[in-house]
């Protein structure tokens with residue numbers, strides 16, 4: 001599927017299976033989601049541009065490189081919080097934003113309740129973090145907001161994606177790559193991903 005990278009690394013798939021398991025309680029769910037997010041971000045950042053950064057070791061000059069652009073992590077609340085911390089530990093210099101979105105239960109429309117983003121995203125690599133891509137309404141709403149702030153390079157990191165959500169995101173933002181651990185079968189009539197893992201936010205916070 002063009003523009004979609006399914007991360008098939010055995011550790012990612014092992015952890016995804018634990019998260020899908022309905023017997024996994026909130027404490028373990030939080031820990032495993034955090035672990036899997038760190039593994040996924042290696043793949044999601046593989047194509048980040050670097051520039052030469054010569055450095056003097058105690059012995060001589062070494063070639064070396066550094067990231068060309070600054071990195072902005074944007075977590076979609078609530079469930080994106082479960083992935084943020086471990087990614088931030090790997091990219092500690094990243095700036096961080098939050099977008100509060102809640103799907104309205106009957107219409108499945110994503111409604112904003114919080115926006116807090118760093119200024120000037122035009123030169124940044126933005127990683128949009130949300131474990132679930134279902135109808136794609138939340139991702140597209142978040143991307144619209146990022147586009148208003150002039151973000152040009154946005155990559156979406158989801159744990160589980162539905163084909164419906166992928167299509168919706170790609171029809172509006174064909175150049176924004178999607179990284180996921182699984183493309184699941186479909187949505188049910190309530191907008192839940194099948195087989196999915198249930199409501200990520202509820203499982204994460206024990207609601």
Ligand code: PRP
Nearest residue numbers: 077078079102103134135136137138201
């Ligand atoms: C969940 C999930 C995504 C969204 C995906 O959040 O974390 O943000 O649904 O669904 P969509 O692709 O159909 O928009 P939810 O709105 O349930 O809020 P929560 O994270 O607070 O549980």
Ligand code: URA
Nearest residue numbers: 134192193198199200
């Ligand atoms: N949000 C979730 O948390 N899970 C789904 O399956 C769909 C949307």
